[in-house]
Amino acid sequence: MPSSAILCPPGFLDRLEAFSQLGSTGDGGVDRVEASMANGEARRALARRMDELGYQVRIDPVGNMFGLMPLAEQFAGQELPWVFAGSHIDSQPKGGRLDGAYGVIAAVEAGAALKERLRGRPVAANLAVVAWTGEEGARFQPSVLGSSVHAGLLPAETALARKDGNGVSLAQALDAIGFRGTDHAPKPAAYVELHVECADALEKSGRRLGVFDRWWGAHKIELMFIGATAHTGPTPMAERKDALLAAAEVITGLRRLADAAPPGTLHTSVGRLEVLPNSPNVVPDRAKLFMEIRSVDPDVMADAHARLMGLIPHAAAIARVAHRIVREEIRPPGAFAPSLRSLAREQAAALDVEPLGLDTIAAHDAVPMAIVCPAVVLAVPSRDGLCHSPREWTEPADLELGAAWLGAVLERLVTEGPQHG
Template identity: 30%
Template sequence: MTGKTWDKKPDIDIDRLKTFLAGLNGFGANPLTGGFNRPGYSDADMAARAWFEARLKEAGLAVRRDGVANIFGRYGPAEGPAILVGSHIDTVPEGGGFDGALGVAVALECVKAMKDAGFEPSTAIEVVATAEEEGRFGGMLGSQAIAGRIDRAWFETAGDADGMSLQTALAAQGLSPEDAFNCRRSPDEVKAFLELHIEQGPVLEHKRIPIGLVDGISGVSNISVTLTGRANHSGTTPMDMRSDAFAGLAAFATRIPAIIGDHGTDQSRITIGKVELEPNFPHTIPGRAVFSVITRDTDEKIQHALLQAVKAEIDAAAHRHHLSSEIKEKSWLSPVALDPKLQDLLASEAQNLGLSHIRMPSGAGHDAQTMQSLCPSALIFIPSRAGISHAPEEHSEWADILAGARLMLSALVRLSSHG
């Protein structure tokens, strides 16, 4: 049966969906913290990919893996364009169990629901589990490879916070770095990309609205900063004669609200992330501070202005504390507006399902922003409890998950029913 004809109306099997998610979260789980550790191209990440690949094959899908370990499972016509649906499997260190993995599990469940109902799409649907979305190496390599958006200069120098290069990590998992440039899909091959994700913020829960339809995604800049002073004895060095690298870091940190006030908007975000101090000893003045600064905004001009202000404040703090400063730009992702027609389609389907919804921006980066450069893309948000994400306490209620999954299923049926 094809198009809009089916034996019964497709619906989500919530127990099966729970099983898919639990299976993915069987990899990289830390029972001591409740967190999950599947950094991109780690052994746990690759094992989870192999497990999911097996589930796609069990579901009767045509499965393939590309040169950066993106996994695809195709349902429907073997030829012609496809609707891609999915998210990522990798996590941040000690991350939560819903970020990314839920969207992958929902994508597979939607296809299983279609098959159970005897629905065969006119346009193929491909379940996709993207690789390295969380930015261990500074980008979103999986979706960048699909969209043909890999910057070679970045690719050849990219490394993680511990100094491992991206190319070394790929080779360690049996992947040829050069194959990353052979993964691009043609726009003729991809009709649309849809992603379901937890909000990772408090808005939907606070408003008691089950669905967010994302209209735009913030850009992200990532810089690495090194402040160098002089390590010295903390008891014998007068306060006005110090070259304290941590003091320079702290002085810059206090300027962040002013930077946003002068150059930003309510969508601006500046975050000091990983920090390393040397010598990092209680009785020694730190002689070196290395830290990351992540800047985000939904407007690219504002994002540029914020970054320039950040650099200026870092240099000013270094000067005041007798330090040298070095700033390296690690990566840049521009803000993206998602496809308005897909937003309208999702809004229509949400209304048909009786689901209240709002349109909203995303302050976090997602594969959908990269995929928008290749094809019309859409992102569905469901609420996050207390707005917590990237932490073991990350949680979404199953009633909200079911609502989002049903909206995704309804949208896929509608999109795939027309050639």
């Protein structure tokens, strides 16, 4: 069957809609932060569906979920390589129903449809679908956690020891929902991820499909200011050691770095702030900031980081507090595999669509995967560029088109071999 005849898997939209009810917030969004009860419910539903479709379900030690679809044992006397497709099913608190889950459900359904199409035909690769643990980094940091472990960038023991804001480790949380496994999955020879854009370039251009050519780098820093508690009433202002005051200086200063940069070259944020004792009439003695510096240019990232490192002691001096860096994570910018980007464009053309070349500022599991194999991210439009929001939306016809596109790309990879992609 030629790629131009490949259609969206039957019932795909209904299955995606049903999956979005797991952890639903009632306003179009979902709350399935990693290893929560809702996340566990979604994992069990996914495992049941993969089993129904003939996948061999495997759970690794950090909770990554794999559905293995062996298409043939050997080709030309050699064991077949594995083509991976997938994304994640964890979400932000009150996140969107498509971010991550769209790519997983599309891969599961497209893979099963592909197996039916390939009956009796020779293949050059096996297929696996995957739902990675902790892509969002909402509960356990760093983000893209599970894929980083599979890529060998992060030891499993380190990932399992990471704790959430309540002191619960990833190991404990996975045990609580029954998804700390012992299985081992193969390494991919190619990885394809389908995702909503999480930006508005496709919508503005009027294009229905996009290929991510590059990813922005990110420097993530957890910073702690340490002051001293005191009564907010009688304590003289000059004698206070206010950790939150220092944090405020950094928050505004970090934003000014982005505002002063050429538009579209630097993004900064403080997305989370933990304050103790967090009482209205007590001077805070602890303030922990979760900061980000993002750019496609490593020199821009390095310059912003240097300026931030100068800002931190200045803020501490103003507030008369101490400070320390709790954790740093650097993800350099990079480019996805040219071979897979070309293949994706060819298969889009077979569907009579010209895709738009894009940068991704948000991280995806394809980024750590790109370290170990050719990887690419395929995108469909996000209305108003919204992501991490209950208002996240993609037109159903575009969701179907994206799923068909994924199926076409996977067919080429498993029939011709990843080295031809």
